[in-house]
Amino acid sequence: MDLFNSLLVIFLLLYSIAPSVSSVFVTKHLELSKTGRYEISANTSMELIVDVTDDSSISFIVLQAHSQKYPFVASLNESVDYYDNAMKSTNPGLVVDGPVLKYGTVELFLMSELIATQVVEAMAIAYPSYSPIPGGCCLTCDVAIDPSLNVSFNPWYTKIRFQLGNSGYDAMDGDPTLCEGGGGFTYLTYQLYLYRFGEMSYDEDLALDAWQKMATVDAVKSYGTEVGSSLSFSDVKLVTVSSQPGQGVVYNVLVHDPKHDLYAAYVPYITYGCSFTAKVDGCDAAGSVLTKVVLSIAGVAGLIFCFAGHRLFPLVVCVAGFLYFVFLSFILLSDFVNWSHDVRVGVSAVLGVVGSLLFFFVFFRFYLVLAFVLLHGIILGFVFSSILFFSPFGDLSFWQNLLDYWIAFVCGMLFPAVVLLMWPRTLNIVATAVVGSYAFIVGVNSYIQGVLSYIVLDIIKKAVMPTYVSAYTDYPFEMPDIILASVWGVLAISGIIFQMWRERKDKRPALPPWLYRKWKESRLQYRELSSRSRESPGERRRLLETAGTASVSSYGSLSDNK
Structure with a gap:
């Protein structure tokens, strides 16, 4: 027992002097x-x-x-x-x-x-x-x-x-x-x-x-x-x-x-605008693989819409519903619910899918085609107004007032739709070409970490956080951003010209047909054909059968006809 106490005392003494010995x-x-x-x-x-x-x-x-x-x-x-x-x-x-x-x-x-x-x-x-x-x-x-x-x-x-x-x-x-x-x-x-x-x-x-x-x-x-x-x-x-x-x-x-x-x-x-020690949303999460995959898929879809958006009108309606519901639900959840960012994004995505299905059902059943063209035009105006306030024009001190900022932004958002609503096909083609090409540019931007994605992100930030209106947002517009902006302009113009040429070449109507009416007409035709086949049993007789013939040997029969 004495030996144990002695060893314990020696250990405590060594432990107490260890920091001073090891310290340099x-x-x-x-x-x-x-x-x-x-x-x-x-x-x-x-x-x-x-x-x-x-x-x-x-x-x-x-x-x-x-x-x-x-x-x-x-x-x-x-x-x-x-x-x-x-x-x-x-x-x-x-x-x-x-x-x-x-x-x-x-x-x-x-x-x-x-x-x-x-x-x-x-x-x-x-x-x-x-x-x-x-x-x-x-x-x-x-x-x-x-x-x-x-x-x-x-x-x-x-x-x-x-x-x-x-x-x-x-x-x-x-x-x-x-x-x-x-x-x-x-x-x-x-x-x-x-x-x-x-x-x-x-x-x-x-x-x-x-x-x-x-x-x-x-x-x-x-x-x-x-x-x-x-x-x-x-x-x-x-x-x-x-x-x-x-x-x-x-x-x-x-x-x-x-x-x-x-x-x-x-x-x-x-x-770096991120933490090196955070386990969630740290610097390692910036530019993550999942983000790049999602934006890449959106970029490919945007490129398709850029050159074929008007032909894919029902699909564009679904995408528009998704965007509207995601944007509005994320803002409302951020204002009224104290959830984490990831949970809000996930719930907003689910509600976006619901909105996509709802938009398609309304379009399919009621054919409010001009209303949907107007909604597509508002998305075009949203991008237009975002570009305007992303420029030095948006840094004017006048826009630090929240009411002035949003009144001006909404006016800019409605401007393209109001101007082009008299020509619904043109409005829809311009909207799909500009917005689709921007989605493609954002997908490419995720790999080079440019600033063009902040054109829309800044508006979302200001909608979620009212105090962000007074934030300084002068991003560096460097050579990769200049190249991407030029590609965006070329793609948008090319998409508009190609879609206009294609529609005139095929002599298609300005607006897509009513899908519900086509489906209803096809159902009526099918029922008529079915009823005719049931009402005309003679059409189902054998072609070689004649009146007064008792029996006719079938083709390939082994029986004798006497």
Whole structure:
């Protein structure tokens, strides 16, 4: 028993000292305005020493570090205190100012909770006197100055929040403006920028190189794209941007002091609009095989409708019913039922099949052909209006009002149907050619991850989430998108010309026949033929049988005819 107790004590002692033995403390040097790349893990603590030059004009230094996927801890002290000088994030940032700079060195400690090695890049950027301090007026933050961006995202949109900055001061003998009194910092302005990279590519080196193009003021102005208009002190420090899951984006904010005409950059943030750690709807699900298969089938069907849609009018009616019921049911379920996205999509698809059968039954039984042509024209108008608001026209501030936006959108949606309703065959041909060719382009787009699919997706997002109307939706229109848009135009025009030529060549009526009437007439003809065959038994006599003949030997009989 004594031996057991002794072994237990030895084990506990070894266990208590094991972390300190296995922990490794590494010291590195980081030069101002230069990037350093380091490897950290759970048993490694990294100390970065920044040598501050003897330059009395330096007002403050922004310390920042970045990783592609997993968060880590950045701290100004070796002992981590999240409520004073530490932050845990994939893109943490801290500010050092005032008397600390007089010591000649600044320390930044990096720590990871991952067992595996994690690659981190860090940079220290110095700003001169009177430069505005990013995040310098955050009274509710865990740290005194918070230059980091708070980014949250889902497959629909990305929200970027940032804290108010503070006006700069003389590095020699000045002091920052007090935030509580609403002083000079209220005249600062802010501008959000973004930089896109690596579409559906999760290469770590590409991501870590991308943030460097958004780290300094000059780099942001050179590589970044402005998002919306500049924000003032009174504006809410929240910007909503449309998400593209799988698309790498770096966000950053520049704060401007108009009195001294000086800028300062917040800490850039890397995101893909999806999570690397989520088990459901993560980055691995972006561009999944199932999505590509479904869109490929839709693309093939769209290509058939593009060149033969008017001939396949009953089938087009079924597809129209499916689209109407899926769209409306998904919006209603999103508004009134708190179900997951996958459940809503599944239920909407089932209701879409029901709508398809219902549309076909109404067309078959009641032959409301002009009404269905009008419904097809409204789908054409939906695509037309979606294109209009996908263009820079849709980014006008006037459309951020929900009522104005939907009134204008509905008017654009009804425009093609109203103009072409006098020529129902032409309207139906144009609708099937344009919408069918767009379905084909969306199928191809799923393999190259372009932006043309967002023409319709953005409208669905705005219908489901009213606040999305104010979101920034300026997508990059690159060469693959230009090629696909050109192919779409060529296919639509070719489909219209081919269908018009074919209908005139075959001299078919402008509208398809009433299927119920044809079915009823065929049934009547069948009954008439059946009744005639029952009423005329003579027609079923043998052809060689004559009146007065007692018996006639059948062909091939062995009996003698005497």
